[in-house]
Amino acid sequence: MHEVDVVVIGGGPAGMAAAISAYESGIEDVWLLERDYWVGGILPQCIHDGFGNFVFGEMLTGSEYAQRYINKLRETGVKVRPNTMVLKIDQNREITAVNPSDGLIEVKAKTIILSMGCRERTRYQVLIPGSRPAGIYTAGVIQRYINIEGLMPGKKVVILGSGDVGMIMARRLTLEGAKVKGVYEITKTPGGLTRNVVQCLEDYNIPLHLSHTITNITGRYRVEGVTVAEVDSELRPIKETERYVPCDTVVLSVGLIPENELSKMAGVEIEEKTKGPTVDEQMQTSVPGIFACGNVVNVYDLVDDVSESAERAGKGVAASIGGKLERRKTPIRVKTGRNVNYIVPQIIRNKNLNESTRFYFRVKETEKSVGVVVSANGDKLLEKRERIVRPPEMVRINVPPDTLDKIKGDELTIDVEERKK
Amino acid sequence: MNDKNPRVIKKIQKTFAKMSFPNIEVSLEGDVVHLEGSVDSWDDVVRLGYQAGKFKGVGEIVNNVKVKGIVPKKEARQKKKLTTKIYPPKLPKKADVVVVGGGVVGCCIARELSRYNLEVVLLEKEWDVGMGASKANSAQVHTGIGEDSGTLKKELCAKSWPMYEKLTEELDVPYLRNGLLVVMTKDTFSGKMPSFVGNFLSKYLIPPFVVRKGKIVGDKPRVVKRKELLEMEPNLTPRALVGVFHPGYALVCPFRLTIALAENAVQNGAKVFLDTEVTGVLVEDKKVKGVVTNRGMIEASFVINAAGVFSDDVAAMAGAKEFTIHPRKGVILLFDKEMESYITHQVSLLKFPRDPHTKGGAVLMTVDGNINWGPSAVEIPDKNGREVSKEEIDWVFEKYSSALPNFPKSSIIKFFSGIRAPTYKEDFYIKPAKNVRGFVNVAGIQSPGLTAAPAIAELALDILREQGLEMEEKEDFNPVREGIPIFEKLSSEKKREQIEQNPLYGKIVCRCEHVTEGEIVDAIHSPLPAVTVDAVKYRTRAGSGRCQAGFCGPRVARILARELGISEEEVMQKGDGSNLFMKSKVRKRGGKHA
Ligand SMILES: Cc1cc2nc3c(=O)[nH]c(=O)nc-3n(C[C@H](O)[C@H](O)[C@H](O)COP(=O)(O)OP(=O)(O)OC[C@H]3O[C@@H](n4cnc5c(N)ncnc54)[C@H](O)[C@@H]3O)c2cc1C
Numbered sequence A: 001m002h003e004v005d006v007v008v009i010g011g012g013p014a015g016m017a018a019a020i021s022a023y024e025s026g027i028e029d030v031w032l033l034e035r036d037y038w039v040g041g042i043l044p045q046c047i048h049d050g051f052g053n054f055v056f057g058e059m060l061t062g063s064e065y066a067q068r069y070i071n072k073l074r075e076t077g078v079k080v081r082p083n084t085m086v087l088k089i090d091q092n093r094e095i096t097a098v099n100p101s102d103g104l105i106e107v108k109a110k111t112i113i114l115s116m117g118c119r120e121r122t123r124y125q126v127l128i129p130g131s132r133p134a135g136i137y138t139a140g141v142i143q144r145y146i147n148i149e150g151l152m153p154g155k156k157v158v159i160l161g162s163g164d165v166g167m168i169m170a171r172r173l174t175l176e177g178a179k180v181k182g183v184y185e186i187t188k189t190p191g192g193l194t195r196n197v198v199q200c201l202e203d204y205n206i207p208l209h210l211s212h213t214i215t216n217i218t219g220r221y222r223v224e225g226v227t228v229a230e231v232d233s234e235l236r237p238i239k240e241t242e243r244y245v246p247c248d249t250v251v252l253s254v255g256l257i258p259e260n261e262l263s264k265m266a267g268v269e270i271e272e273k274t275k276g277p278t279v280d281e282q283m284q285t286s287v288p289g290i291f292a293c294g295n296v297v298n299v300y301d302l303v304d305d306v307s308e309s310a311e312r313a314g315k316g317v318a319a320s321i322g323g324k325l326e327r328r329k330t331p332i333r334v335k336t337g338r339n340v341n342y343i344v345p346q347i348i349r350n351k352n353l354n355e356s357t358r359f360y361f362r363v364k365e366t367e368k369s370v371g372v373v374v375s376a377n378g379d380k381l382l383e384k385r386e387r388i389v390r391p392p393e394m395v396r397i398n399v400p401p402d403t404l405d406k407i408k409g410d411e412l413t414i415d416v417e418e419r420k421k
Numbered sequence B: 001m002n003d004k005n006p007r008v009i010k011k012i013q014k015t016f017a018k019m020s021f022p023n024i025e026v027s028l029e030g031d032v033v034h035l036e037g038s039v040d041s042w043d044d045v046v047r048l049g050y051q052a053g054k055f056k057g058v059g060e061i062v063n064n065v066k067v068k069g070i071v072p073k074k075e076a077r078q079k080k081k082l083t084t085k086i087y088p089p090k091l092p093k094k095a096d097v098v099v100v101g102g103g104v105v106g107c108c109i110a111r112e113l114s115r116y117n118l119e120v121v122l123l124e125k126e127w128d129v130g131m132g133a134s135k136a137n138s139a140q141v142h143t144g145i146g147e148d149s150g151t152l153k154k155e156l157c158a159k160s161w162p163m164y165e166k167l168t169e170e171l172d173v174p175y176l177r178n179g180l181l182v183v184m185t186k187d188t189f190s191g192k193m194p195s196f197v198g199n200f201l202s203k204y205l206i207p208p209f210v211v212r213k214g215k216i217v218g219d220k221p222r223v224v225k226r227k228e229l230l231e232m233e234p235n236l237t238p239r240a241l242v243g244v245f246h247p248g249y250a251l252v253c254p255f256r257l258t259i260a261l262a263e264n265a266v267q268n269g270a271k272v273f274l275d276t277e278v279t280g281v282l283v284e285d286k287k288v289k290g291v292v293t294n295r296g297m298i299e300a301s302f303v304i305n306a307a308g309v310f311s312d313d314v315a316a317m318a319g320a321k322e323f324t325i326h327p328r329k330g331v332i333l334l335f336d337k338e339m340e341s342y343i344t345h346q347v348s349l350l351k352f353p354r355d356p357h358t359k360g361g362a363v364l365m366t367v368d369g370n371i372n373w374g375p376s377a378v379e380i381p382d383k384n385g386r387e388v389s390k391e392e393i394d395w396v397f398e399k400y401s402s403a404l405p406n407f408p409k410s411s412i413i414k415f416f417s418g419i420r421a422p423t424y425k426e427d428f429y430i431k432p433a434k435n436v437r438g439f440v441n442v443a444g445i446q447s448p449g450l451t452a453a454p455a456i457a458e459l460a461l462d463i464l465r466e467q468g469l470e471m472e473e474k475e476d477f478n479p480v481r482e483g484i485p486i487f488e489k490l491s492s493e494k495k496r497e498q499i500e501q502n503p504l505y506g507k508i509v510c511r512c513e514h515v516t517e518g519e520i521v522d523a524i525h526s527p528l529p530a531v532t533v534d535a536v537k538y539r540t541r542a543g544s545g546r547c548q549a550g551f552c553g554p555r556v557a558r559i560l561a562r563e564l565g566i567s568e569e570e571v572m573q574k575g576d577g578s579n580l581f582m583k584s585k586v587r588k589r590g591g592k593h594a
């Protein structure tokens, strides 16, 4: 059994940034375990631009963004082990992993950082009926096929769901010579960022059908077509509007779920809304010594936010190992107020922090001209104006340490309030 | 046509007239009733078939009634030739016995035949065995309590279930004997009966009756009072009153069983040919002479028809259509392993009146730990009609929610359907063809056909003997087949050893089920090679977890291409035209890694 100070599980942008940050905060004994044969996570397959606007002030491709962290990682003494799959973690922070060269690896970690990212929801989770032929893929999977493996999954494509990955792949498929017959979105609004609606669909004349869904998939061996229909206000398909669209491929972009099998094994508490671990301002989970960051915690919109959460986690483990954290007598629970769906982090456990805590949250409904209000015990602590808030776009608000320290009770609330003109 | 018994015909015609189908032609051949004509709906076709079967003296029904205006779909199969480094081998010119159909029944028969000094050839039209009903079922090893007495189904099921322990051990197939709870609830008697009467019947009269049913088939059932019942299954509906526990009930992995049977047959000298469809049967002088396939002809004096839902079509090729199969679809929902410990025994709620055409379904689990619910039962015209509709998913979920009212729908990871192959007499039809010597129909193998397969095979061999096949036992028959090691289930010590022997066992390919590259490569090079992505999945579970091959799909495809010596574009998910990728001009960027 090896003994290690910090074991980071998952070498995506979150894992890399966390490992670097822990190392730079003075912890030298850091392992980074990654099951794929490269580090970088999802990024190497993201060859479009739009990464790093906040962190680097530039629009990079995913692969470029990853490369910058890989370069930094090389300058540290972090031990990177690719091709290494973590199979098990337990409450005592004992980790079992496997790879072809070392065989079975058993490690006792002082601290663990979970950064396993997220996975895509499948057709079965969104219950698309019909037959079960080849040719049904999730957007991230075809992204990997096309951009990394050099394989073309199909020629005539229908896309379900207007998540970012789906829209980006609509454009990518078109550029590779496929015909994208349309993007069908069950809700009234696009699921992804506005910039992607414009740059990936409109610019390529790919029709976006809002309030539509796929009601059936046909084809015995390979997809032959889908039936699409408009939905009513309760998202139920309207029979009379059903239409058959011939195609050989169905691409799904119907949401991502944090990959928390290992977290659950370790006994970490999971939030119902985010489907990720409950974390505090250090990104520590409910199990002492186990931290989490990136998309395993909550599906962030931007990789910049992922890196930010990871940096915080890296500093968190360093502070925790160095015994530098000062516990509050009673932790502060972060509560969702008006028009707020969920917030990360969900709890504040420590005081005298040396930097601001950034809260990320999603609203329930689109609203224009609002104020984001942070309050405790009925006192308004902070307010920030937003021109527009939309469910697919996360809202961020920084709360300085002294503001947090002022809170006497055990609750903090974030509300989105209408602003009177 | 020789109408020796016109009275039956008249009776049937009269009944049909009353049902307002005066124009259906009815004739008799031996004890087989033939129906011709046309009606408005498929339901009517099925109704007529059943009705004709109700008369005394009617052995089976050949129901050729058509639905007006609908031309039956003929599958245009686009047979693409695929030649790989390891598959397919060449068909032999001759065999002693040809088995048509590589379901659990055909494979079990082939394995039994491989005990003897015979040239045994099994032909399967798909790219793997078990692609019909044998992969898409509830996987229960029934004891036979659900079958009507006097049926061949019940007899063979009761004979088979005690054989499973040894069979699955010999073949290294997952088997779990966890027992079945038949549960009486406050809703067991619905309808007009006052609830106190229903509850009384459920609590005191039904249980001893259910116990007796179990004893008849050789099990040792016992009554379980409500308190113990809820201790055994804490998540069970609080409306439960009492249960009967049948300890003989078990679960088996149906596709791994089918594959293992085929592999063991191959190890003992039988030959299995995939992607080989029987399209004709050669008959001369009322004797079978061989079969015609898409890959050529094979001469044989004995042919077993174990073609499942297509068995009436294959029988027709030999001029031995003595029954009609009417496909009946069953939908099953499969849930995430996360829910694994939610229930631990098979649970079936008793309900009256009973649906005569399905055993009622149950809340079950697979040997791998996925809870599953189902099946439904719907008559359909299309033998390949495996589509699952939203309504069916909802129906199955609703129905079985009555057993587990708080079960989360969001944990569905997959739904699928299987097609049962009943005749109109709703019993197994295992007989030599009346007019073709050497041709044996093993048909009507609906549920509990998986369970009954071992006894069905024994019966089939007895029939072959009667038909004149000489069987001389082999001295070196080996009933033991070793499966591929399941890495995830090995102890740490064994895991280490396995990786040392073969480092590919240290490389996880399927992240959900922790399947290693070693297992996948071994599956591809097993006695019955896995040639498709699904064939790999059925042997190793790669791709059957919650992400449904999102992660491992491309990796498995690469490994297949590499091991088979084909291009990725030729890799198929499950056969004919189910290629995962299309030819394109995308430049190859990666490619070195699987
Ligand atoms: C198609 C697409 C387009 C995107 N576009 C943009 C964009 O334009 N701009 C932007 O800012 N962001 C974008 N993003 C988001 C960004 O890529 C993600 O936010 C980021 O990759 C998340 O980082 P992560 O490290 O949390 O997860 P991931 O990148 O998923 O990394 C997780 C890593 O953990 C490893 N792992 C998981 N389990 C184990 C285990 N048991 N053992 C070992 N290793 C394990 C995985 O192999 C993986 O490498 C996009 C994402 C996608 C999918």
Ligand SMILES: Cc1cc2nc3c(=O)[nH]c(=O)nc-3n(C[C@H](O)[C@H](O)[C@H](O)COP(=O)(O)OP(=O)(O)OC[C@H]3O[C@@H](n4cnc5c(N)ncnc54)[C@H](O)[C@@H]3O)c2cc1C
Residues within 6 Å of the ligand: B100, B101, B102, B103, B104, B105, B106, B123, B124, B125, B126, B129, B130, B131, B132, B133, B134, B135, B136, B137, B138, B139, B140, B141, B142, B276, B277, B278, B279, B306, B307, B308, B309, B310, B311, B314, B329, B330, B331, B332, B375, B417, B418, B419, B420, B445, B446, B447, B448, B449, B450, B451, B452
């Ligand atoms: C939903 C459902 C649930 C069930 N649950 C249970 C259960 O819990 N317990 C139980 O005991 N039983 C159960 N059964 C029944 C059981 O699955 C079947 O009885 C059994 O699998 C039948 O096996 P088979 O080999 O006869 O048919 P199949 O598995 O259908 O095999 C027939 C094979 O013949 C091949 N074939 C057809 N035509 C040709 C041709 N012309 N040339 C070459 N090959 C051909 C097909 O491709 C197929 O592989 C269930 C069935 C269903 C549908």
